[in-house]
Amino acid sequence: MEFWFSELHTGNVKLSVRIEKQLFSGESEYQRIDVFDSEEFGKFISLDGEIVFSEKDEFIYDEMVTHVPMAVHPHVKNVLIIGGGDGGVAKELLQYKSIESIDVVETDRMFVDVCREYFPEVACALDDERVKIHYDDGLRFLRNKKGIYDLIINDSTDPFGHTEGLFTKEFYGSCYNALKDDGIMVYQHGSPFYDEDEAACRSMHRKAFRSFPISRVYQAHIPTCPSGYWLFGFASKKYHPIKDFKPKEWNGLKIETWYYTTHLHMGAFMLPKYVEDLLEEEEQ
Amino acid sequence: MEFWFSELHTGNVKLSVRIEKQLFSGESEYQRIDVFDSEEFGKFISLDGEIVFSEKDEFIYDEMVTHVPMAVHPHVKNVLIIGGGDGGVAKELLQYKSIESIDVVETDRMFVDVCREYFPEVACALDDERVKIHYDDGLRFLRNKKGIYDLIINDSTDPFGHTEGLFTKEFYGSCYNALKDDGIMVYQHGSPFYDEDEAACRSMHRKAFRSFPISRVYQAHIPTCPSGYWLFGFASKKYHPIKDFKPKEWNGLKIETWYYTTHLHMGAFMLPKYVEDLLEEEEQ
Numbered sequence: 001m002e003f004w005f006s007e008l009h010t011g012n013v014k015l016s017v018r019i020e021k022q023l024f025s026g027e028s029e030y031q032r033i034d035v036f037d038s039e040e041f042g043k044f045i046s047l048d049g050e051i052v053f054s055e056k057d058e059f060i061y062d063e064m065v066t067h068v069p070m071a072v073h074p075h076v077k078n079v080l081i082i083g084g085g086d087g088g089v090a091k092e093l094l095q096y097k098s099i100e101s102i103d104v105v106e107t108d109r110m111f112v113d114v115c116r117e118y119f120p121e122v123a124c125a126l127d128d129e130r131v132k133i134h135y136d137d138g139l140r141f142l143r144n145k146k147g148i149y150d151l152i153i154n155d156s157t158d159p160f161g162h163t164e165g166l167f168t169k170e171f172y173g174s175c176y177n178a179l180k181d182d183g184i185m186v187y188q189h190g191s192p193f194y195d196e197d198e199a200a201c202r203s204m205h206r207k208a209f210r211s212f213p214i215s216r217v218y219q220a221h222i223p224t225c226p227s228g229y230w231l232f233g234f235a236s237k238k239y240h241p242i243k244d245f246k247p248k249e250w251n252g253l254k255i256e257t258w259y260y261t262t263h264l265h266m267g268a269f270m271l272p273k274y275v276e277d278l279l280e281e282e283e284q
Numbered sequence: 285m286e287f288w289f290s291e292l293h294t295g296n297v298k299l300s301v302r303i304e305k306q307l308f309s310g311e312s313e314y315q316r317i318d319v320f321d322s323e324e325f326g327k328f329i330s331l332d333g334e335i336v337f338s339e340k341d342e343f344i345y346d347e348m349v350t351h352v353p354m355a356v357h358p359h360v361k362n363v364l365i366i367g368g369g370d371g372g373v374a375k376e377l378l379q380y381k382s383i384e385s386i387d388v389v390e391t392d393r394m395f396v397d398v399c400r401e402y403f404p405e406v407a408c409a410l411d412d413e414r415v416k417i418h419y420d421d422g423l424r425f426l427r428n429k430k431g432i433y434d435l436i437i438n439d440s441t442d443p444f445g446h447t448e449g450l451f452t453k454e455f456y457g458s459c460y461n462a463l464k465d466d467g468i469m470v471y472q473h474g475s476p477f478y479d480e481d482e483a484a485c486r487s488m489h490r491k492a493f494r495s496f497p498i499s500r501v502y503q504a505h506i507p508t509c510p511s512g513y514w515l516f517g518f519a520s521k522k523y524h525p526i527k528d529f530k531p532k533e534w535n536g537l538k539i540e541t542w543y544y545t546t547h548l549h550m551g552a553f554m555l556p557k558y559v560e561d562l563l564e565e566e567e568q
Contacts, residue, residue, distance in 0.1 A: 012302040012324040040296040221513040228512015229505040270551025
């Protein structure tokens with residue numbers, strides 16, 4: 001049997017994954033949610049037809065948004081994850097004993113329920129006593145928060161649909177206000193390769209660059225992302241991702257990883273020329 | 285009209301590109317050759333159904349196999365390219381005035397002819413007076429060559445089919461012999477992500493590691509490669525890709541690039557943990 005899931009990365013390129021079985025399909029108030037089982041990527045979940053994470057490559061994303069800021073900021077206690085209802089980022093963060101509280105703000109309760117049922121080994125992180133889920137809109141949740149977080153991770157998916165508000169100038173401003181004086185914000189920066197993604201990538205950098213004193217971009221290779229290449233933003237009030245990087249301290253924590261190393265941390269900020277150029281153009 | 289070219293990256297994952305028009309299709313003595321025009325990748329050429337290069341992303345590959353060794357070896361004069369009948373690597377190399385001769389060994393004359401017709405802006409490099417094309421099998425060409433090249437770039441495609449001989453232990457030994465005492469060999473190391481590619485990647489590292497005193501692996505993001513992630517091998521008799529790296533000298537040459545920078549050179553050797561681990565396992 002030929003049974004394929006296809007995702008259009010642009011109107012002219014698609015990635016297809018051979019499916020063993022569809023495990024779930026449902027329509028929440030916000031989006032269509034599907035869970036599939038596949039030989040190559042194991043189980044994966046898609047929202048409105050776009051892969052959000054797969055068992056085979058979620059470690060790359062979760063490690064890169066977590067360990068990069070954690071190896072820079074010397075004393076993270078309170079973290080906010082916007083989106084992140086699958087629990088993957090929370091799970092990585094829980095490895096740090098120093099972290100006291102993790103707020104997860106997720107709009108879609110059905111997404112969390114589906115993750116709990118089909119990805120319990122990841123979603124179990126949401127049951128930890130340090131984690132609190134808030135079923136709310138990220139922007140609304142942030143509005144009255146002032147100086148309480150050491151780290152904000154924007155784990156929400158795309159600058160379209162119901163998460164659109166999480167990619168506006170107002171959103172970056174709200175995150176800035178919700179962070180302490182030495183806080184760091186990490187966010188998904190999209191893929192810079194295809195022309196249609198490049199515009200979103202430029203716009204995001206422009207907003208973060210104007211909202212934070214320090215704004216750098218780093219990269220990872222994630223096979224299920226458009227063109228297999230993904231960028232992350234590191235926006236910070238005080239700490240620089242390289243100058244304030246503490247590899248010795250981080251290695252002393254003995255945290256187990258599959259993708260991140262303190263060596264890779266440095267390399268992740270060394271971007272191809274075409275990416276450097278497009279970011280610099282938005283800094284003018 | 286829905287008109288798609290699809291390439292199976294494994295039996296269970298495929299990348300598809302929307303086609304505007306098929307420009308050429310032919311069967312040579314060695315392989316099937318097709319040229320397509322597409323909105324997303326421009327013109328591209330496939331051999332036996334696998335994309336070899338596209339107008340949109342060939343710069344990444346060509347720059348990474350060329351500038352990494354050229355920024356390490358202090359005086360490259362004679363270069364051998366095995367495969368490379370499209371002229372892309374030769375074109376990058378010709379930017380260096382110090383290079384005196386470039387031998388291109390290509391088995392398939394039809395491949396060269398097709399590239400000359402459909403990709404003249406790249407293939408024109410083959411007409412340079414410093415470049416000489418030899419229509420021969422790479423392994424046979426190498427057999428009696430002793431100590432004549434400063435740099436060998438193995439640009440051949442896959443360890444299967446008619447280029448299979450270029451991935452054997454004998455081949456690495458022949459390259460070693462054909463290099464001068466301070467020569468460097470750069471080769472395609474494949475993609476480490478999918479299980480079926482991982483085995484080939486391990487085997488390649490094992491052979492190079494046993495044949496050369498210095499053997500390191502570096503990476504690039506190439507969208508049309510399996511999982512968008514590609515590795516290169518740097519096998520060397522004397523120069524280490526980081527310890528003997530000469531960024532100041534290279535930057536002084538004012539060579540124009542889109543992907544490579546001396547900053548990225550360093551980062552390209554900083555590999556994800558899972559890749560480091562699999563390479564180290566083959567070094568035992």
